Amino acid sequence: MEKNTFVFHSNAVEPINSNDEFSCLNFDTYISVNSSDRILLVRHTDTICIQPGNTCLHLHISESFALRAFEFFDLHGSIDINEILVIISRYCHKRQIMSDITKTEETIKTTILDRKINNVESNIFTCTILLDNLNYSVSNEENVDLDLLLGPVYSTRGTKRKNQTVPFDSENSNFEESSDENDDLWQSNKYFACKNNDKESPVSIKQKELKRKFLHIKDEHHITDSAIKAMHQFFKETKESFYSMAELDHVRNKSNQKIPLKFTKDSAYVPFDFALRIAVFVAIKFRPDLLKLNQLSFRLNMDGTLMGNKHVVAVSVNCVDGGPSCQTAKKLVPVGIFEIQKESNELLRKTLPKDFLDSIQSVKYLNVTRKKTVAVKIRLGGDFQNAVYVFGLAGVHCNYPCVFCTQSKSYLHVTERNTECEEEVWVGTGKNKKKQKQKIIVNPTSSYDHTRGARTLEEKRICLAKKEKNGVNNELGYQSEPLFGDLFEFCDYVIDTLHMRLRIFDILLKDILAEASRTGEYEPAHTRKLEEKLDILNKHSIATIGKRFFFKLETENNIKTIVPCGRFSGHLQQSFFVDSFPYEKIIENETISKNAKNLVEKFKFMLQLIKTEKSKRTSVLADVAKSFVKDFRQSGLRAGCTPYMHLIGNHLAEQDENENLTAYDMQGVEKSNDLLSRLYFSSSNRAKKPLRTMMQSLYRRLEMNFTDPNEREKMARYALKGTFDETDSEDDEHVIDTVSNHSVDLNHSNESPTDDSEIDESVVETDEESMDQAPSYVTQSYSRKNLSENRWKSFRKT
Template structure:
């Protein structure tokens, strides 16, 4: 299918996930021309799994091997049926991942947007709400007044404050964290800012989270104190939990936040995209937990956002004007709802950049649902009984490649995939792991470990020794307990001047 393309687009996916007590960064690729099927968790091609203490630009720069980054940066073409096809590399991931890759200051800075340099105070501005901002600097004779036009921004038009690597380089030289640029990009000049597109899955998840958080904040304000306030809160929690059981089950619930002295309502559990659709239905008890005016505003915000998501799902470039209209309307409705006075970076992106992405890209090509499912798969592989504790990441990568082998009918292709899984994956293992790799042999088109039987026998011996040692320990502990009990009894009897049968037996 890919033979007909003169150029291919490769999406590099980076996503951090917590597995047990380990923070893992998973890096994979897929070909956009392969269709949305190539984005599924079982079709993503893994490049590496890296354990990292904390996910940020500095730690990623220290953790990712230099040769790994260099290999990605030097990738210019791939070979398909003896034909070299040039490739273009795009970046996939959520907004936080983009912050780390591009070396930005993050959402707490004065310029939190990943795509433009709009100030945080003006994130709500769209084409319909542009205004002239008067800025006064200095005092007395040095006082200077300037008027600046604050309007909508773009993710690709430099005249509308779009970010660029050239601008980033100049700002870093000034060393004052100007415009939210903090570090050099992780991959150098491999990715331009236009090579990244917003992930609509995380956009949906985060905005619904924001709406729910704001509603709970307002629902926790009763105007009462003490037991009367707590009674109102508990009644609202009962209503919300009844709604949860009817829509999403008991996996998500509400309760009183005991750590908050004001006794507020807090939620527990996570709502996936599908569960959010079930949760925010028309029967949601807005009127029972919010004041009349705010309940109506919250209902309008949720319905507007659901209408916007339907248009995004339709994914039609011919109706981009419709998407633009709905995007700007959503920001306007959210601002007027009274849920909060500011907007978040995701809401800013909807009002300024979402319709641009839809016009120049296929939004479905940058959806991260398959990557998130891949994280669930990694968790299952990590805790699998066949995953050794010494080199878990290496084994997980090899199992992922074994799954990819099933997509190939040609035995030579499957052997090549198995060979790469054995020798070519990035897993940050030491020399001992390399020796372990060398113990694999090839037989009848399959790779097997010649030390498996030895390891199994050794494991069984260790297990027998452990059980025997455990039995000895238990016997020793039992004997110590008996001796201790007799000693305690003798002490008590001596104190009370009582002769015990055990003492008589010993004397005999």
């Protein structure tokens, strides 16, 4: 390269005779006659040309610099480009522009090494250096190309350009709202060229399936729309193939069209029969003979959760006859999401749309095929407080707190027949009126037998009629009409063992700490003993569950007590109450210390017994449950009996005989709530209609349990029409065999409903690894032989 053959845009250069910033390096400096920022440095065989762009510097460097760098690399193992860096630094310093020296050095070194690896032979090589101050513009530039800076100018008369805004029908289209920022990813409409073809080629079918799986990866890993756009722009600039957000929009909206979703400002829901048929379709994969039954049982799950400052109630359903595998977070079928001010029977009745409540109450039978209709039995799933809202009860603080029976709160501890108790009654009149204790006989209650105190809807109607007529408040704990009318009997609610475990462990810890706070000493000896116990508890906590949970001293009404702080739920509770727990060191009364340890061990044994199959149990659950309540009252920790203790002593074993308790565990529901929270705060969730977007995402995730795309189409057809294929009315037995033989991502080992790793983060703090694993195809590589033929094309929204 010589100075007389090197050309700028103006085809003219002139030398600088005076000393400049490069003279100390023995370079002859030449500048363009039109711009002093375009320079040419010449020294013997060394030549460097620097030409500024709007946001970068373009360097054209002679081969001699690279040869010297290779020689230095062979001798010392590193690339020496210090001289080039000095030239760039001096150039930028004089013109008051900034460049990242570290990035510049890496760029030049990479370029030089690539030349050596690829054996590139040329007289010059080119590098582009990005500038930090992106507003830099070429100084002393006289002939600036305005079209490059401002864009082409069009006449206001005559034919105008075609409007390139994206058309959008807010009423009839299911497209997501477009972002306000400019998106240059819209390209030609070639993608739709084959949409009118009745028969698609295998390549086209494969491409559609790959895009659908890619959308699932986006949903599963919470990748935002802006991240997809940024990645697409990167691959576009690097000449690589990637899916644009426009293509994913098309796939997403096509999938959303399968969902008959209804939504308002504070609700989003689907017809109940639609959700039930999807639950049946999912359950068939775990129980192929399901459609042979004449009655199907479903669990309707309701659970509230906080999302920021909003209270949201999520409703889902699963088929109980499909087994415990159908109740995991990935297999639950969404029914609706509703935003309310507070969980209560009255507010739920006002918030839940009437057509939604009617759709749930009206489903008594379900068409499972064109020929067969089965009876539907709905069970209620949820925690204790949720059952109070649904049934319209007064709650745990009234005189009749149990949701199953009308046992008075004074006799919740009764577990044996003909138990002698005392009650206080008023005797006398006037000034002689006083309370007097008398003995009565109290029997345990039942969840199913109304002669033994079980609640019924008929009894409730009678009590509410008396309340309206006589003004009696909350007779037998009945406060208002049930939320779903006569859909649920009280015995249709099944005890949730997850929340039972959480609440009982909370009670045991609270009572143990209350006893540990009693020292029998005055100050300052009392405080010293409490600090010693506090140190023992914190050391045990760190050894068993880490620093996420600890204890501290708290003073209230001049009384110091030990209180817990931090997360203490789920599997952390069982990890904390291990055999090495220091009962005898923190509880000074030796008898109470032994009783507390026996209580914890018996409760842990009872939890393990519930998980064991009934045929393999070596102990009777009823005996263990009754002895647990009896030991609790005699332990010295607490004299009263809480509602959950009453459930264990009276109703747990009874429901275990009639239902499979493991099929009503709420771990999957709690984990699903955690997923809802992440979806709600995701930046790809449009703030205008977040509940609708969340429901659509949940259904897209649900259908991706099926690895076969034909299965996903069948699920949509079955949910909408009640048919597995176009000719399924010919032979129902053939339909059952065909559906059950298709593939489904079961993940038996990863989704055991009784595994503590399934518990939601709102109940237990879990690591990222405990979340649902991505489907098996995520790790597969999809190679394409001819990239130029198979690169995905973007398209405009139409």
